[in-house]
Amino acid sequence: MKNIQLLSGIVLIALGFTSCKDEKQEQAKKKIDSYVAYVDSVKNVAEEDLKADWKDVEAEYERRAENAQAALADLKDNTAETEKINESKIKYEEFKNQMAAKLAPEVTPKQKLRNALFGEGKIGDDMSFAWVNAQNIHNVYQQFVHTVENNKDSYSREDWDEIKLLYEALDSRKNTVEKEGLTAEDNRKIAGLKIKFAPMYTVNRMGAKSEENAAAKK
Known part of the structure; x- marks a missing residue:
């Protein structure tokens, strides 16, 4: 049991x-x-x-x-x-x-322009150029000027105004960078890019304005 x-x-x-x-x-x-x-x-x-x-x-x-x-x-x-x-x-x-x-946040036309000129997300609403230094400033100018040159026929008057604003801000940063070890060679190359940019901006900005005025009259 x-x-x-x-x-x-x-x-x-x-x-x-x-x-x-x-x-x-x-x-x-x-x-x-x-x-x-x-x-x-x-x-x-x-x-x-x-x-x-x-x-x-x-x-x-x-x-x-x-x-x-x-x-x-x-x-x-x-x-x-x-x-x-x-x-x-x-x-x-x-x-x-x-x-x-x-x-993903919508990228505005202004931000698209900034991304093209400087690289994705490099310049935001704060317009800070702190990332630009003596070692990379020549490359920054080179990308900026060459991008403008390649797209100059497609920019509106507002685009050219934004381009000028960004260009002046970059120039302002250059004044600081010159005291932080910018080489004479890079300074010379940047001067050449600036000479190239100035007339390109003036002529194309005037052309864009004329086209907009003509379109407005129609």
Whole structure:
């Protein structure tokens, strides 16, 4: 009798372990399904709502992704679930890239001009030229003047006014840089670029103004 009771106890314990194990696997699958469902559902949310709450969306995604990844350890055979997670990761990354483009601040025509003349994001609303130094100022002038030369026929009068404003600010920075080790050779090259720029600005700015006046009369 005692042996039967002992055997029954062992069976019950084994069944309990099996039940716990099955429940753990079920919970793991639910976490993975929750992650997959979240990725699919995010794409159906209105774009304006996503823009307003994008940080929350990303935080929730990260939480569910971590839970799903950790849940794989609780599955005896996780091949199918791993594939599901990987597919959802790819879906989300593609969607995230699409949203990044939509969330990026719109670049104004003025900022596009500044980016072309000096490099992406080098000159912002603060008009700071602190990044220009004795070592790079010749290259800065060179890019500025050559960019203007290559695009001079497409600039409007407002563009030329902005170009002049930026050119004068760069010149002001040069006055400071000259005292910080600007070489005579670079100074000579910059002088040549300045001689090239001056008449190009005057002629083309006048031409742009004349074209705008003619267009206004029509």
